[in-house]
Amino acid sequence: MVARGVEQLTQQQRDALAWQGNLLLTACPGSGKTRTLIAKLVAEVEKVRDTPKSICCITYTNTAVQEIELRTAEQLGPGDDRHFSVSTIHAFCLHEILRPYGWLRPGFKRATTILTRESPDFELIAQHAAAQVNYFQLTQSDYEAFESLSLDPRGNLVGLAAENVAIARAAPFFWQRCAELDYIDFGTIIYGAYCLLRDHPKIAATLCAKYAWFLIDEFQDTTELQVEILKLLHATDRSRFFAVGDLAQCIYSFTGAKPELVEPFGRDIGAKMDLTLSGNFRSSPKIIAHAERLFPRTPPMTAEGPEKVCVIEPVLVRTLSNFHAITERFLPMLEEQAIPLGEATILAKDWASLISLSRQLREFGVPVVGPGARPYRRSRLFASLAEQLCGAVTDPTPESNRQLERALFHAVRDATGIARMDLFSPSGRVVFIRLMHEAKRLAAPGGAIHFLDNMSRATGQILKDAEFVDDVQAGLFYASVQEMKVDMQRQQIDIANLSVLDLGLFASPDKALRLSTIHYAKGREYGAVAMIGVKQGRFPHIRSDDVEAEKRQFYVGVTRARRLLMYISEPDRWANPPSPFLGPQGVNIL
Numbered sequence: 124m125v126a127r128g129v130e131q132l133t134q135q136q137r138d139a140l141a142w143q144g145n146l147l148l149t150a151c152p153g154s155g156k157t158r159t160l161i162a163k164l165v166a167e168v169e170k171v172r173d174t175p176k177s178i179c180c181i182t183y184t185n186t187a188v189q190e191i192e193l194r195t196a197e198q199l200g201p202g203d204d205r206h207f208s209v210s211t212i213h214a215f216c217l218h219e220i221l222r223p224y225g226w227l228r229p230g231f232k233r234a235t236t237i238l239t240r241e242s243p244d245f246e247l248i249a250q251h252a253a254a255q256v257n258y259f260q261l262t263q264s265d266y267e268a269f270e271s272l273s274l275d276p277r278g279n280l281v282g283l284a285a286e287n288v289a290i291a292r293a294a295p296f297f298w299q300r301c302a303e304l305d306y307i308d309f310g311t312i313i314y315g316a317y318c319l320l321r322d323h324p325k326i327a328a329t330l331c332a333k334y335a336w337f338l339i340d341e342f343q344d345t346t347e348l349q350v351e352i353l354k355l356l357h358a359t360d361r362s363r364f365f366a367v368g369d370l371a372q373c374i375y376s377f378t379g380a381k382p383e384l385v386e387p388f389g390r391d392i393g394a395k396m397d398l399t400l401s402g403n404f405r406s407s408p409k410i411i412a413h414a415e416r417l418f419p420r421t422p423p424m425t426a427e428g429p430e431k432v433c434v435i436e437p438v439l440v441r442t443l444s445n446f447h448a449i450t451e452r453f454l455p456m457l458e459e460q461a462i463p464l465g466e467a468t469i470l471a472k473d474w475a476s477l478i479s480l481s482r483q484l485r486e487f488g489v490p491v492v493g494p495g496a497r498p499y500r501r502s503r504l505f506a507s508l509a510e511q512l513c514g515a516v517t518d519p520t521p522e523s524n525r526q527l528e529r530a531l532f533h534a535v536r537d538a539t540g541i542a543r544m545d546l547f548s549p550s551g552r553v554v555f556i557r558l559m560h561e562a563k564r565l566a567a568p569g570g571a572i573h574f575l576d577n578m579s580r581a582t583g584q585i586l587k588d589a590e591f592v593d594d595v596q597a598g599l600f601y602a603s604v605q606e607m608k609v610d611m612q613r614q615q616i617d618i619a620n621l622s623v624l625d626l627g628l629f630a631s632p633d634k635a636l637r638l639s640t641i642h643y644a645k646g647r648e649y650g651a652v653a654m655i656g657v658k659q660g661r662f663p664h665i666r667s668d669d670v671e672a673e674k675r676q677f678y679v680g681v682t683r684a685r686r687l688l689m690y691i692s693e694p695d696r697w698a699n700p701p702s703p704f705l706g707p708q709g710v711n712i713l
């Protein structure tokens with residue numbers, strides 16, 4: 124049977140899809156690598172439908188997981204979800220290896236919570252670990268190093284943390300503290316899974332008996348340890364591999380990813396490596412020309428998509444500030460080109476440089492999503508659920524319902540420490556309906572504070588009635604709203620005028636201008652992109668000794684744009700000129 128969706132593939136994409144052995148497909152941005160991967164997922168699910176087998180798809184971020192799941196589900200029938208799983212490499216290692224088999228490792232302690240940068244204890248754990256080595260003044264980059272702790276197969280630190288002497292010394296104390304507080308960090312998940320696979324070959328055999336294929340997206344960002352995991356799976360000789368990526372888009376060197384790992388892996392698993400995709404379906408010819416100057420391709424990348432007729436030149440703006448560049452140049456250009464706000468993004472190298480811009484834009488009345496856009500801490504217990512409830516009321520769609528279900532599940536888990544899967548059962552459905560009913564009623568007057576106060580109480584009551592939370596836990600929702608109000612007062616938000624619509628915006632970010640890092644934007648695309656901080660000293664970073672890695676990051680930013688691309692170089696007190704990537708060795712516009 125021909126898989127649905129195949130008719131929308133080019134011949135090159137179909138060739139990749141049809142290859143029945145291991146395949147390593149490296150290709151240019153916007154060439155449909157992810158689209159081909161999804162077509163492969165659909166085609167292989169159709170083949171295993173009447174068997175106990177499944178297909179395992181591994182990608183990089185939770186958002187990519189959701190996107191692939193959604194696009195796959197659209198092309199498959201009911202019940203097919205039994206035959207595939209889409210997860211991040213961390214979720215795969217945790218749920219398929221560490222949780223079921225962790226008991227095989229001596230001294231292994233089953234941790235309940237994953238430690239992320241968002242976890243309320245993250246900074247405390249980092250500070251505790253640093254204090255053990257007499258290091259007290261942690262900087263932003265120290266926290267980033269803790270966040271990206273990664274090991275190689277020999278158990279040595281790699282990436283950002285390996286280059287940071289203090290954090291490298293503090294790392295063992297960080298892990299120890301995590302274990303004491305019942306947390307597990309991402310680095311430990313991958314390393315623990317690797318050790319289990321290495322020491323217990325039956326685990327790989329069991330996994331590969333289940334999974335006919337492993338499909339891997341964004342393969343260029345795979346670390347040495349992750350490559351070893353895949354090699355151990357491959358050694359069972361039971362599953363096949365379909366990996367897609369682009370060496371010029373390798374941007375996770377801080378976790379130990381290296382473009383040099385890609386081809387040797389392909390050779391090790393005997394993958395076909397001579398197929399490629401050369402058409403870019405995303406960007407205009409002018410944007411592609413900039414990308415080509417940064418990393419020329421053979422054959423050259425060509426524009427094949429709807430923007431191939433667009434002749435707008437990318438521009439460099441050097442004004443008073445990022446805020447001026449956005450409000451006086453970028454936003455008017457969006458309007459001129461009829462590009463909706465939700466189709467545009469502002470990209471920066473790091474979150475920090477987006478926070479004040481985000482606040483300025485919000486105060487200026489531009490709806491924004493991204494760092495600093497929320498007037499309260501996102502980790503507050505009721506925050507996400509409140510946003511999703513507001514979103515589901517103001518902009519009801521099937522997706523908003525799904526997001527609301529997920530937010531409810533997370534809120535109950537955070538309040539009780541228990542993952543209540545029965546929230547997805549009929550009793551959960553009743554809770555969901557009652558919450559929606561109450562949310563509609565309370566949202567009618569329109570004020571966010573009235574909504575938050577009353578809805579948090581109602582949520583506690585509804586969940587208590589259905590026995591998902593106890594009395595004390597029910598009260599936590601209202602308490603967290605009081606914390607949200609303090610957050611807002613600290614930020615001098617005019618809370619009296621904050622509306623349900625404003626809160627709902629965070630649940631439907633597709634209507635707001637998105638501010639994000641280039642890392643977050645990886646794999647995504649936007650009608651218009653404004654890149655800030657495109658100046659000497661920041662791009663490449665003054666202390667970076669890997670200019671190629673910086674250029675790849677810049678390249679990822681450039682290649683996210685479909686139609687409009689604006690580089691913004693804000694003057695600073697050091698009178699830094701615009702980034703050398705804009706000069707003759709780069710895109711050639713200086």
Ligand SMILES: Nc1ncnc2c1ncn2[C@@H]1O[C@H](COP(=O)(O)OP(=O)(O)OP(=O)(O)O)[C@@H](O)[C@H]1O
Nearest residue numbers: 131132133151152153154155156157158404405646
């Ligand atoms: N055969 C095709 N026909 C029409 N549009 C296509 C085709 N292949 C890909 N596209 C479109 O091109 C865009 C880029 O596709 P996709 O995200 O799969 O590319 P990618 O190679 O994974 O990109 P990147 O590496 O830059 O993240 C998407 O909008 C996709 O729908």
